Amino acid sequence: MTSLPVFEAVGRHLSVARAAEELHLTAGAVSRQVQNLEAFLGLSLFERGHRRIVFTPAGEAYWAKIHTLLSELRDVTRALSADADDRPLVISAPRMFLQIRVMPALGSLYRRHPGMVVRFVTGQPELEGLDGAIFVGAGPRRGFVTEPLAPANLSPVCSPSYLAVAPPLANRHDLARHTLLRSAEYTRNWERWLGPDAAEVFARARFIDFESSGLELTAAEEGLGVAIVRLRLVKDQIDAGRLVALFPEHVVHEHYSFTFAESKLRSPRFRQFRNWLREAVAS
Amino acid sequence: MTSLPVFEAVGRHLSVARAAEELHLTAGAVSRQVQNLEAFLGLSLFERGHRRIVFTPAGEAYWAKIHTLLSELRDVTRALSADADDRPLVISAPRMFLQIRVMPALGSLYRRHPGMVVRFVTGQPELEGLDGAIFVGAGPRRGFVTEPLAPANLSPVCSPSYLAVAPPLANRHDLARHTLLRSAEYTRNWERWLGPDAAEVFARARFIDFESSGLELTAAEEGLGVAIVRLRLVKDQIDAGRLVALFPEHVVHEHYSFTFAESKLRSPRFRQFRNWLREAVAS
DNA sequence: CCGCTCATTTGAGTTTTTCTCAATGATCGG
DNA sequence: CCGATCATTGAGAAAAACTCAAATGAGCGG
Secondary structure, three states: OOHHHHHHHHHHHOOHHHHHHHHOOOHHHHHHHHHHHHHHHOOOOEEEOOOOEEEOHHHHHHHHHHHHHHHHHHHHHHHHHHOOOOOOEEEEOOHHHHHHHHHHHHHHHHHHOOOOOEEEEOOOOOOOOOOEEEEEOOOOOOOEEEEEEEEOOEEEEEOHHHHHHOOOOOOHHHHHHOEEEEEHHHOHHHHHHHHHHHHHHHHHOEEEEEOOOOHHHHHHHOOOOEEEEEHHHHHHHHHOOOOEEOOHHHOEOOEEEEEEEHHHHHOHHHHHHHHHHHHHHOO | OOHHHHHHHHHHHOOHHHHHHHHOOOHHHHHHHHHHHHHHHOOOOEEEOOOOEEEOHHHHHHHHHHHHHHHHHHHHHHHHHHOOOOOOEEEEOOHHHHHHHHHHHHHHHHHHOOOOOEEEEOOOOOOOOOOEEEEEOOOOOOOEEEEEEEEOOEEEEEOHHHHHHOOOOOOHHHHHHOEEEEEHHHOHHHHHHHHHHHHHHHHHOEEEEEOOOOHHHHHHHOOOOEEEEEHHHHHHHHHOOOOEEOOHHHOEOOEEEEEEEHHHHHOHHHHHHHHHHHHHHOO
């Protein structure tokens, strides 16, 4: 069953290489799928010319039938799936989340749903004109579904080199003697993490502010000070030893949520996207 | 793609359990395949009733189409595959090999090729009326293909308990003081293994002969003496410690071959069987 | 009304399949 | 004759599917 679409593609191009490209597979994988099918059928579908392949009579006859059936199958499935809406989905998400968690997975979305078109926007607090929004915190609204998506635990981080030369950091109050990095978009993160200590630390610490989020992360990696970030977003840097999380016992537990109008659930396309999103960012 | 036949079966029975039975799967596996399909489509195909499932409108419409397409697909494939011959394949094989290596795998043959009918016969040395024959040794014949199938290494075996109480067995000549078990069908196995020593050992050893092969194996397990067998056929007993192989450095290396008329290769059904056979007894 | 049973689902872990990567063989154009 | 291209193969990695066991949730007989 798995090998049929592969065979169809190979037959259409009469080329393993081009079929592989179309299917986002390697030539080796395609070659093997065709062999599987041949072994199952107990006959050859292609003549293996030295650098090309040609149908056997049986292969050609079979291909014609399979080709028709598969395209009907695709039509049937598409009809069910496409169901009206062909305008792009508009999804809002925090910039960093988008960049680090969503973008790298986008390939798998388009692979699974070739017809899907999604436009991502950042920094749009209003749900008007959106099909869905990803954010931290906030409560459910009437007529809207809000579901947890991924952890968004808040923690200060800095580079190991900064830690080595900076003043001591035994407890949260010591932060008052450090350089704290802030991005304009999320200035409240420090307040949320410091809690009651915020006023005291704010009065004495030195701040460096960045226009756009993401920059403070680079600054932290460069050893300029202490940034506050969603831990999961800097997993790579931490694993690589380029950043360390401070006060691991003091993480503020929050999570990203996904919100959308209940009515969106009626759209198959939206549900495909939602299913994919939940898988893609689950970890 | 994989989930479509599963969905079709579930829809036809309106029951996960019965579909699972038909497909030789567990209910859990079937349940998951349907869920995969639903996730991919982004909509529900069944209403999950309390102890039963019912189509959603979309599910029913989709099923009807899928059902038709899949049955056409099966027809097309069967037409290619069945290609004339519907009389059973007749295959000859040594009784023990059949019983131990082939029978346990037969399930997978019928699962893969539901239409296949095979009749196995034993003890038929002539190729007349056979589609293929499995045997040890013998040479290729004109117009026939002979291909190696599986190792058939010859070695004496006995039970550990026999070994414990029997006379010493330091070398092959010691066998002359032992009880050797023979089956009527394969009396020559001892000669082949003993080689030049055969005459000497035969003159002095005590033999117990059995009418049908397989019996001498049971006798060996019971500690009655030393049998000579194809090693691979007693793998289970050796692994379980019920038999031990003697003189492991002195195995006679032979192998089972599969022979058939070249012309058989034109029959898809025969080729399916041959592909299956080679996989099934590969180890 | 309660415990039983049946059908489905779910969680965890294993097995099987499929895929990628790298290497090979073999032609074709230059 | 050489480099490039295309198909295949082997080995190991990744992903998918499957099994087993257990949980859920209802109907049903006692």
